[in-house]
Amino acid sequence: MESNKALIKESFKAVVENLAYNEAAVEKYFSKRYVQKVDGKELDYQGFCQHMKVQKQALKYLSTDFITIVEEGGIVFTNHIVNMETKEGRSASIQVIAEFHVEEGKIIYCNELTHLRSGDEQDRDLGSRH
Template structure:
């Protein structure tokens, strides 16, 4: 996978998993390796923890939009700084900046190492980057 292909792939993953409120376990399996590990805000999520995390987000969120501020790729590794803006089912507004590094292997994400900073939202929303 070239660097440009890797960047397009990460954007596709976000479109189909974060922004799509109807994403399913099959959707996640298409884009994430069973060996997937996510380091986020001092926590470690393995593949099934990540699935639970995505379900927890979908239970809270009505909509989410991702805007990439920066995206740099070198081979199978992509680093991003992106904003996630969303509306919760209770009408609350969420905005977070995420700094993340992704590693891709065999057209699936195998690693995400990220820090999430809540810009707008309730204190109880601070764990949305890792809640599961």
């Protein structure tokens, strides 16, 4: 059986880092009951899909570096760095502390805090922009 840590990493490659929006990939990794809380904002599944579409329109590069990833049952905690470049040429680095819940092989919940380590203030909301 695949670990939930591997599922999280795979979902980032297929959904977050892929600069083309892929609805089939979102459906593969995320439950239709998905809820994401980011810096005081809450997105449901449709809001998350919209967030991914908006993010893809704004970025020309995005990579994720997992510093720490810990799994306990259906819960995965990560400390990761997201590096990105917008289509306008601005670069940003965001540190993310996230708690993911996995049920029946899909991500059902995420609660994350983001910190803009470097970059333009106008890109601070790239983790939740929708």
